[in-house]
Amino acid sequence: MSAVITRAGVADAERLARLHAASFADAWDAPSIARLISGPGGFALIAAAPEGDEGFALLQCVVPEAELLSIGVVPAARRGGLGRALLARAARELSAVGADTMFLDVAADNLPAIGLYRALGFGDMSRRPRYYRGGIDAIVMRAGLAGIEA
Numbered sequence: 001m002s003a004v005i006t007r008a009g010v011a012d013a014e015r016l017a018r019l020h021a022a023s024f025a026d027a028w029d030a031p032s033i034a035r036l037i038s039g040p041g042g043f044a045l046i047a048a049a050p051e052g053d054e055g056f057a058l059l060q061c062v063v064p065e066a067e068l069l070s071i072g073v074v075p076a077a078r079r080g081g082l083g084r085a086l087l088a089r090a091a092r093e094l095s096a097v098g099a100d101t102m103f104l105d106v107a108a109d110n111l112p113a114i115g116l117y118r119a120l121g122f123g124d125m126s127r128r129p130r131y132y133r134g135g136i137d138a139i140v141m142r143a144g145l146a147g148i149e150a
C-alpha cells in the first residue's frame with residue numbers, strides 16, 4: 001500500500017465524487033458530498049497514491065457517535081489494506097475529538113464490506129428489512145473506536 005491518507009475538505013468534493021463513482025452504481029455528486037463535509041460533524045479522508053486517488057471514507061461524527069456514510073477503494077487497489085487503513089485512521093482521529101463508537105449500514109449481500117467490518121471488530125446490531133434497492137436488507141453494525149486498528 002503506497003497510498004497516503006489525508007483529511008479531505010469541501011475543495012476535494014470532485015475527487016471524492018470520482019472515487020465514489022468508481023465504487024458505487026448509485027453515485028453521489030460533488031455538491032451532495034460538499035454538503036455532507038461542510039455539514040455538522042462532516043469528516044472525510046482520501047487515500048492518494050502516486051498513480052492517483054485510490055480510496056475514500058466519508059463519515060459524520062456527533063460526539064460520542066460516528067457514522068460511516070460511505071467508503072470505497074478503487075477496484076485495482078482492493079485487498080491491499082486500504083479499507084482497513086481508512087477506517088483505522090478515521091477511528092483514531094474521531095477518538096481524539098471524543099467519539100467512542102462507530103455505526104454503519106451495509107447491504108446484507110455486500111460480502112467484501114461485511115468481511116472488512118467484521119475483521120475490524122464490528123458486530124451486528126439490527127437489520128432493516130428491504131432497505132436497499134432490489135429488496136436487499138441492511139445490516140446495522142457497531143464497533144467501539146478503540147478496537148479499530150490498522
Ligand SMILES: CC(C)(COP(=O)(O)OP(=O)(O)OC[C@H]1O[C@@H](n2cnc3c(N)ncnc32)[C@H](O)[C@@H]1OP(=O)(O)O)[C@@H](O)C(=O)NCCC(=O)NCCS
Pocket residue numbers: 023024070071072073074077078079080081082083084085105106107110111112113115116117119
Ligand atoms: C469494502 C471495501 C472498501 C474494502 O476495501 P479493501 O481495501 O479491499 O479492504 P482491505 O484490503 O483493507 O481488507 C481488510 C480485510 O477486510 C476483509 N475483506 C476485504 N475484502 C474482502 C472480500 N472481498 N471478501 C472477504 N473479506 C474481505 C478481509 O478480512 C481483509 O483482510 P485480509 O485481506 O487480510 O484477508 C472495498 O471492497 C470496496 O471499495 N467495495 C466497494 C464499495 C463498498 O461496497 N463499500 C462499502 C459500502 S457499505
